[in-house]
Amino acid sequence: MKTDMPSYFIFTSLTRISDLEEREFGLEKLARSHWSTGDYVVCRIIDPGHTSLRLELPNGRMRGVIGDEYVVGVLGERFATLEATGTWEEVGSDGVMSILTGGGIFGKLTSKSAFMPNMMKIKYTGHVIRKGNKITMDHFLPEVAPMEFNTPVVLFIGTSMSAGKTTSARIVTNIFKSAKYKVVGVKLSGAGRFKDILALKDVGADAVFDFVDVGLPSSICAKDIYQKKVSMLLSLAAHQNADIAIVEVGASPMEPYNGDLAVRALGKTIRCTVLSATDPYSVYGLMKAFNIVPDIVSGITTNTLAGIKMVKDLCGVKALNLIDSRTNTELREILAQKTGLNLSDNLHRNILS
Secondary structure (H helix, E strand, O other): OEOOOOOOOEEOHHHOOOOOOOOOOEEEOOOHHHOOOOEEEEEEEEEOOOOOOOEEOOOOOEEOOOOOOEEEEEEOEEEOOOOEEEEHHHOOOOOEEEEOOOOOEEEEEEEEOOOOOOOOEEEEEEEEEEOOEEOEHHHHOOOOOOOOOOOOEEEEEEOOOOOOHHHHHHHHHHHHHHOOOOEEEEEEEOEOOOHHHHHHHHOOOOEEEEHHHHOOOEOOOOHHHHHHHHHHHHHHHHOOOOOEEEEEEOOOOOOOOOHHHHHHHHHHHEEEEEEEOOOHHHHHHHHHHHOOOOOEEEOHHHOOHHHHHHHHHHHOOOEOOOOOHHHHHHHHHHHHHHHOOOOOHHHHHHHHO
């Protein structure tokens, strides 16, 4: 059933790979049996939720809402340990769902932390249609020739979301760029937001890519689909011919975002692993579960000397609070040793002088 076109849309950041802002499209209500992950849909905001909530736009900027506005996003799934879970597959016949991420993942809210504000509620208006066909993220996949990924990698993983991965990756990106190396930033898994890879671009990364670029609203999907997508994503990065790749695996490898497959896909390109952790016990658990020995532990657990000492005593690995500039020299030494790239303080000072 075709629906009347609203006169104005809010385009979320998950539309950034598309041409929906530039080219006209129609709307049509489709039966639930025709819905799929990655479908572009339009919904009306029926409850804007807490006043602090914002939507992420295709350029990465945040926008407030009033309510009764129409927003373009994507059917998808989120399974965040600290915030909220939800999926489009639970949406009922009333078409009511929530905006599960500011980037525009739409689905039925299935659980939420008590510490989170009420989320935006929306009502399904229709699928984005052109020439009688629904439009999905896969309609806008990049044309990229398969290319083996051999770029040396500094890998950032976490014990959970919000553990400090992106902050650590930003600091390390800046170090390599200060030494005049070509850097590509890649986020292989997580839930679709633009801010994480933009953070790397903001500190000088020459190019940035994430799973959204290859048609995934989040990396929760069947393993065979994810393996095809991550291969395409790594080909995009390989074509940059960068000196170093700063690669983030969102959430934790133990969560259902296919982070374990992401790490496996990188294989022997991993030169240095930085684990961001919320506490020392989670470091121990992740090391045992995945047989990973990180080169550096960073993040929330390193905020105090007590946390640093416990990581060392419990896990026997190096812990550095990377946001403390006093750790910069040691961090450079570890990165240089692991990657084989020259990051000496003298080189850094010469560049800045």
